Amino acid sequence: xxxxxxxxxxxxxxxxxxxxxxxxxxxxxxxxxxxxxxxxxxxxxxxxxxxxxxxxxxxxxxxxxxxxxxxxxxxxxxxxxxxxxxxxxxxxxxxxxxxxxxxxxxxxxxxxxxxxxxxxxxxxxxxxxxxxxxxxxxxxxxxxxxxxxxxxxxxxxxxxxxxxxxxxxxxxxxxxxxxxxxxxxxxxxxxxxxxxxxxxxxxxxxxxxxxxxxxxxxxxxxxxxxxxxxxxxxxxxxxxxxxxxxxxxxxxxx
Ligand SMILES: NC(=O)c1ccc[n+]([C@@H]2O[C@H](COP(=O)([O-])OP(=O)(O)OC[C@H]3O[C@@H](n4cnc5c(N)ncnc54)[C@H](O)[C@@H]3O)[C@@H](O)[C@H]2O)c1
Numbered sequence: 001x002x003x004x005x006x007x008x009x010x011x012x013x014x015x016x017x018x019x020x021x022x023x024x025x026x027x028x029x030x031x032x033x034x035x036x037x038x039x040x041x042x043x044x045x046x047x048x049x050x051x052x053x054x055x056x057x058x059x060x061x062x063x064x065x066x067x068x069x070x071x072x073x074x075x076x077x078x079x080x081x082x083x084x085x086x087x088x089x090x091x092x093x094x095x096x097x098x099x100x101x102x103x104x105x106x107x108x109x110x111x112x113x114x115x116x117x118x119x120x121x122x123x124x125x126x127x128x129x130x131x132x133x134x135x136x137x138x139x140x141x142x143x144x145x146x147x148x149x150x151x152x153x154x155x156x157x158x159x160x161x162x163x164x165x166x167x168x169x170x171x172x173x174x175x176x177x178x179x180x181x182x183x184x185x186x187x188x189x190x191x192x193x194x195x196x197x198x199x200x201x202x203x204x205x206x207x208x209x210x211x212x213x214x215x216x217x218x219x220x221x222x223x224x225x226x227x228x229x230x231x232x233x234x235x236x237x238x239x240x241x242x243x244x245x246x247x248x249x250x251x252x253x254x
Pocket of ligand 1: 015016017018019021022023024041042043064065066067092093094095096115119142143144145188189190191192193194195196197
């Protein structure tokens with residue numbers, strides 16, 4: 001049986017995708033398998049290039065701190081020069097910090113909001129003019145169950161606020177750019193096993209968390225990558241402003 005290529009001919013940009021066990025690289029891998037050419041963005045050029053090389057020769061890595069507006073603009077201009085087009089943007093880069101509300105200081109607040117929320121704005125602002133020119137595009141933004149339930153497991157209130165901000169920003173972009181054929185959606189994962197939480201959950205805590213997950217397991221990176229693949233592909237051609245939960249049933253809405 002031949003494999004279906006859902007992203008043939010498409011160029012995808014994924015931020016924060018160099019982390020070897022992260023959701024971004026898993027998404028890049030799945031996109032590449034489905035025929036996309038992928039531009040991997042991350043803080044470090046060597047890491048981003050190595051991650052891209054691991055996918056094959058058609059893919060490239062770029063150093064791009066999403067909190068730096070000029071870097072976002074310059075990187076996206078380079079990608080358009082080198083790939084000729086951009087069909088998909090996955091705003092995946094993010095950081096977390098476990099803090100109680102009264103312990104959040106100004107620097108922590110700024111850092112968490114900058115990477116998780118400001119970064120979505122800057123990278124989307126850099127990509128949207130090209131998508132407008134093409135009169136099509138799909139932007140998928142990484143939020144979290146933490147936005148919906150006021151705290152995930154590890155992130156502090158500033159992380160919840162930033163990820164809730166992503167939901168509002170993405171919906172506003174969906175409204176403004178639908179006329180240009182551009183779709184904007186969010187994914188809200190539950191607890192996914194990556195380096196962001198590795199070694200931070202005790203066996204007891206893990207067992208306790210599992211009692212609240214109907215599917216009775218933590219998520220894997222491909223569980224989230226699959227949702228991004230759907231949003232990037234034409235299978236979701238009439239879906240915009242949506243939020244897709246990938247949480248094993250941890251939060252079932254009324
Ligand atoms: N793992 C989970 O349980 C979970 C749940 C919900 C949401 N998320 C979100 O998923 C996304 C990916 O996280 P992950 O779990 O794969 O963790 P990860 O730490 O493996 O990946 C995050 C990546 O973002 C990169 N990054 C950090 N700051 C950056 C910046 N300023 N510019 C560009 N890149 C930057 C890191 O270098 C890293 O490669 C994050 O936005 C995270 O908040 C994760």
